[in-house]
Amino acid sequence: MGQVVDRTTFTRRDRQRYRIKVQRCLDTLEEMLREYPFADSEPMTGVEIEFNLVDGDLAPSLNGRDVLETINAEEFQTELGRWNLELNLPPRPLPGDEWRLLEHELLDLLAGAGAKAGDLRTQLVMIGILPTLRTDHMVAESITPDDRYRALNDQMLNARGEPIRIDITGNGGSERVAEDFETIIPEAACTSLQLHLQVAPADFGKYWNAAQCLAGVQLGLGANSPFLMGSNLWAETRIPLFEQSCDVRTPELRNQGVRPRVWFGERWIDSVLDLFAENARYFPALMPVTSEIDPMTQLREHGAPALPELTLHNGTIWRWNRPIYDVSGSEPHVRLENRVLPAGPTTVDMVANALFFYGLLRTLVEAEQPLWKTVSFEAAAENFTTAAKHGMNAPLYWPGTGWIRPDELALRKLLPLAHEGLARWGVSGAVCDRYLTVLERRCVTRQTGSSWQVDTVAALEERGLDRPKALYGMVERYVAASAANVPVHTWEIPD
Template identity: 85%
Template structure:
């Protein structure tokens, strides 16, 4: 939700007008999808990466605004927490060696930003959840001082009517987080990599369905968030943490089956319009800001509408695979936003995760036997939850194979399919080999960012360190490996 918000309170009339306007936008989008000549141009991709900021003691640093001013680049922006920043990389084509260039550009950007942050005694960390967070950091004062965050916090808490409850159980009874928060600041603990792919509206349904099938595999191979507030919880704890920190339902509404705003979904779709229609039907407005522009009139005059109410509403519903409508530039487009993966551990690992996803999407979408016709939606959702809990040790259901672990599934079936899909996109052979080999070696060693964190903390505790000292020691080693851009499968566990 990156729109400018200049109000923090809303009336009943505001909500009524907004609902009418969202429906007007939805009707206009339906007309646009049936009549506008969307082009099938070179596939465009985009990446957003969220970062944590730490001080010299590796605790969260709340100087995000100062670091942002020092970096002084339009590619960087604030996030909900003062210890967060977000990097938005410019869109780029998928074919050729573009993503090899992206790795180099990202390393250069991080080196430059890191040097400037260092002048403020701050380091940038790419990790799903900062392991040195403690309850004392999770306060209202840690929310970034911008109207949109204040409004979002107020509206979500007003909708819920009681504190945010975080209750996540780990691998043993003593490993558990069960706490109430008077703000939505736990959401700021979740830092991710978001992948965008522009697709034609006619193909969007197939791409979204394929992405839903892959969500469990992505988490199984890419988890990087095992610790929260000192406890070892899920392999990708960011999943339940984000779901709970944005849950505006009371327990009673939850028991009634009211849909959550962080949502995997409940069915396969045929069209991008299916998702936007569900948004309008199921979710009340959080930020009911209306413009004076009539979308149908704008479509007649301009050729296509901006649909600000629909896009703002969509930005307050956090699907793990989210539809995006965008009208920046001379033409409108739709794209798939994949929100499944955590940030980190390294630039090379993130590029490998991205290309594995893009390659598999292409192959699955073009397969004669559509995968989602052979598996229930409930099985895809269960794969997602199981992988979030168990990572590389999660038994996943895959049509034609049955129950299989993520590493075995990737080595036997998915890596060759990803290679084939990238070739169809026009990605160079050298790029395919470099990054898919990273995934292959991760599968062979069975070492993800999450498993390395767990094993390293266990090794440091075995030496006599308490949990928080072990977490700081682990994070110190993590930062050194991550900065060196050494893929996570090569990271050693302390002896």
């Protein structure tokens, strides 16, 4: 939710007007999808990366605003937590060597930003959940002092009517986090890699369905968030943490089947309009800010409207694969935003994860027999949750194969399909080989960011360190290896 919000309180009339306006935007979008030309040229991609800021003790540093001012680069912006920043890279084509250039650009940006942050005794860390985060960091004072964050916090808590409950039990059952929070600050603990792909509106349904099929595989191969507030929980603890920290439902509403605002979904779709219509049908407004512009009038008299109410509402519903409507210049477009992956461990690992995803999308969308026609939506959702819990060890269901671990599935079937898809996109062979080889070696070694963190902490504890000191030692090693940009499958476990 990156739109400017300059209000923190809303009336009943505000909500009524907003509901009407969202529906008006939806009607306008429906007409546009029938008759209006959308961008449909070369495949454009975008990347957002969320960072943690740490101090000299590798604990969360709450000086995000100061770091942002020191970096002084338009690509960076604040996030909900004062220990977070977000990096938005400009859109770029997918074909050719663009993503090798993206790796270099990202490394240069991080080196420059890291040097400036260092002047404030702060480091940037790309990791799904910062392992040194403690309960005493999760307080109201840790929220970035910005109207939109304050409004979001107030509206979500008002809708829930009681504290935010985080209750996650680890896979072995011996470790658990069960805490109540008076703000939505636990959401700030989740930092992710967000991948965008602009697609033709007529093809959006197929791309979203394919992305949903791949979500479990993405998590299994890319997990990087095993620790929360000192406890070893899921391979990708970020998934249940984000779901719970943004859950405005009371237990009674959950029992009634009310949909969560962090949502995998419940069915395959035919059109991007299906998702926006679900947003309007199922979810009450959190931030009912209404403009005076009528979108239908703007469409007929001035061209493509911004549809601000529709896009703001969409920004308060956190689907793991989210539809985006936007206007660049005077040309509207739709894109798929994939929010499944955690940040890190390295730039090269994130580029490898991205290209694996983009390549598979193309192959699955163009397959003679669509994958989502041969598997139930419930199975795709179960794959997602199972992979979040177990990472590389997750038993996933895949049509034509049955139950299989994600590393075996990638080695036997998916990596060749990703190669084929990237070639269809026009990605150079050298780029395909560089990054998909990283994925291949990760599967062969069966070492993800998550498994490396768990194994390293276990090794340090065997040396006699307690959990806090073991986490510190692990994060210290993580930061050094991440900065060196060596793929996580090559990271060593301490003896």
